[in-house]
Amino acid sequence: MSEVADKVKKIVVEHLGVEESKVTETASFIDDLGADSLDTVELVMAFEEAFGVEIPDDAAEKIATVKDAIDFIEKQKAA
Amino acid sequence: MFAPGFAPRRVVVTGMGIVSPLGLGVDHVWKRLVAGHSGISAIQAFDVKDLPAKVAGQVPAGTRAENGFDPSEFIPVKEQKKMDRFIQLAYAAAAEAVEDSGWMPEDDEGRERTGVMIGSGIGGLETIQDTAKLVAEGRARRISPFFIPASLVNLASGHVSIRYGFKGPNHSAVTACATGVHAIGDAARLVSLGDADVMVAGGAEAAICELGIGGFCAARALSTGFNDTPTQASRPWDKQRDGFVMGEGSGVLVLEEYEHAKARGAKIYAEVVGYGMSGDAYHITSPSETGDGAFRSMRNALRSAGVGPEGVQYVNAHGTSTPMGDDLELGAVERLWGDAGAKLAMSSTKSATGHLLGAAGAIEAIFSIQAIRTNTAPPTLNLEEPSRETAIDRVAKEAQSRQIDVVLSNSFGFGGTNASVVFKRI
Numbered sequence: 001m002s003e004v005a006d007k008v009k010k011i012v013v014e015h016l017g018v019e020e021s022k023v024t025e026t027a028s029f030i031d032d033l034g035a036d037s038l039d040t041v042e043l044v045m046a047f048e049e050a051f052g053v054e055i056p057d058d059a060a061e062k063i064a065t066v067k068d069a070i071d072f073i074e075k076q077k078a079a
Numbered sequence: 080m081f082a083p084g085f086a087p088r089r090v091v092v093t094g095m096g097i098v099s100p101l102g103l104g105v106d107h108v109w110k111r112l113v114a115g116h117s118g119i120s121a122i123q124a125f126d127v128k129d130l131p132a133k134v135a136g137q138v139p140a141g142t143r144a145e146n147g148f149d150p151s152e153f154i155p156v157k158e159q160k161k162m163d164r165f166i167q168l169a170y171a172a173a174a175e176a177v178e179d180s181g182w183m184p185e186d187d188e189g190r191e192r193t194g195v196m197i198g199s200g201i202g203g204l205e206t207i208q209d210t211a212k213l214v215a216e217g218r219a220r221r222i223s224p225f226f227i228p229a230s231l232v233n234l235a236s237g238h239v240s241i242r243y244g245f246k247g248p249n250h251s252a253v254t255a256c257a258t259g260v261h262a263i264g265d266a267a268r269l270v271s272l273g274d275a276d277v278m279v280a281g282g283a284e285a286a287i288c289e290l291g292i293g294g295f296c297a298a299r300a301l302s303t304g305f306n307d308t309p310t311q312a313s314r315p316w317d318k319q320r321d322g323f324v325m326g327e328g329s330g331v332l333v334l335e336e337y338e339h340a341k342a343r344g345a346k347i348y349a350e351v352v353g354y355g356m357s358g359d360a361y362h363i364t365s366p367s368e369t370g371d372g373a374f375r376s377m378r379n380a381l382r383s384a385g386v387g388p389e390g391v392q393y394v395n396a397h398g399t400s401t402p403m404g405d406d407l408e409l410g411a412v413e414r415l416w417g418d419a420g421a422k423l424a425m426s427s428t429k430s431a432t433g434h435l436l437g438a439a440g441a442i443e444a445i446f447s448i449q450a451i452r453t454n455t456a457p458p459t460l461n462l463e464e465p466s467r468e469t470a471i472d473r474v475a476k477e478a479q480s481r482q483i484d485v486v487l488s489n490s491f492g493f494g495g496t497n498a499s500v501v502f503k504r505i
Binding site for chain 1: 155156157161221223224225228
């Protein structure tokens with residue numbers, strides 16, 4: 001697992017209060033991990049803070065799963 | 080507005096919950112109060128070196144089994160960050176009260192006929208303080224999406240309704256230090272008038288932060304002369320009193336229509352028989368110089384109860400330990416009670432808990448009901464040398480056993496808002 005993936009999963013566990021085993025790459029924040037729309041806003045803010053990246057609102061709306069978040073952040077960091 | 084022949088319904092108390100500087104749980108807190116324990120100590124949570132007031136009534140941390148407060152025992156970690164501390168305290172007091180009442184309806188009818196009215200004087204002050212720092216640092220984009228719902232006063236009622244599925248009136252009183260009594264009185268009226276059969280009502284406050292202490296210091300409202308002897312700082316009616324001591328916590332009652340409570344075999348603690356209100360129309364922070372607002376509030380409450388002053392055995396005073404307010408309230412009680420004052424007991428439990436602002440009237444309603452249940456007047460601590468004498472027994476330093484069937488409790492707030500509630504043995 002990449003360093004980014006590891007860190008993303010840790011943040012998700014911490015913010016949504018879910019078990020680590022449930023945070024698979026395909027897990028949807030809202031459908032599988034019990035988040036509501038405000039939870040996802042906060043989660044995106046936590047990613048921005050932790051990785052020092054900016055996630056614009058239109059991009060944030062497309063981040064629905066753990067993998068979406070990892071992919072976006074890795075792309076940003078590579079750029 | 081009401082159909083001809085409409086008759087107000089009787090309202091009784093069937094559940095009580097408290098989180099206070101004396102701990103968590105009605106029996107535990109009452110035992111400590113009657114034993115003369117103080118819940119006031121040096122402020123630990125932040126640095127007070129720049130603040131003139133350095134003591135407060137802080138809720139002890141600890142497990143529920145040890146009569147302390149640990150938010151994690153009541154609220155999942157993920158939800159805690161969506162609530163300022165005042166909401167967390169309300170959540171715990173409501174859990175205690177609802178469990179105590181045994182009223183946890185599973186059906187739509189029961190849920191739709193149950194409402195919530197938990198108020199707060201200020202709301203999420205610490206959350207506002209902490210979030211404002213982000214703005215000052217030029218980091219407004221980092222404001223949490225939960226900032227607004229964590230800070231709003233009515234979100235205590237909101238969270239409690241969500242937790243239990245109570246779909247009746249969802250409301251919140253905000254009248255500074257009169258909040259607790261207004262919430263209970265107004266909620267009782269909603270039950271009486273038929274808007275709900277059960278209301279979970281009370282107040283919550285958590286303003287012990289730099290902004291809260293600093294703000295009340297600036298208004299010259301807090302005690303500053305007893306920083307080295309915290310348990311002596313709150314001393315209602317005593318010659319040396321020099322301001323109130325801030326407290327935090329929450330009190331919640333379950334108010335229920337009498338026949339509803341009887342039909343389900345609920346235990347009934349007392350009846351809410353009277354409620355009165357008034358406005359000073361005088362000054363933003365000072366009580367009217369004649370104590371007229373307090374007088375009219377109490378008179379209105381007794382009128383609505385259909386009880387004369389001689390029918391009341393105990394008054395739980397607002398008695399915040401401020402130089403001006405204590406004697407004005409005393410004067411108003413003397414004027415209203417007249418000769419009957421000689422048989423009256425009146426104490427200020429703020430001497431032990433500090434002043435819980437919007438939660439004060441709620442925890443004091445619980446103390447008032449406990450006074451009836453146990454025939455005991457709780458003491459006014461630190462009343463060593465009264466600033467003036469009176470025929471009324473202020474229960475100095477030690478609790479008294481007395482026959483207590485009817486109690487009046489006062490709460491007065493900034494803005495010149497006054498409220499009184501009357502409870503009766505049933």
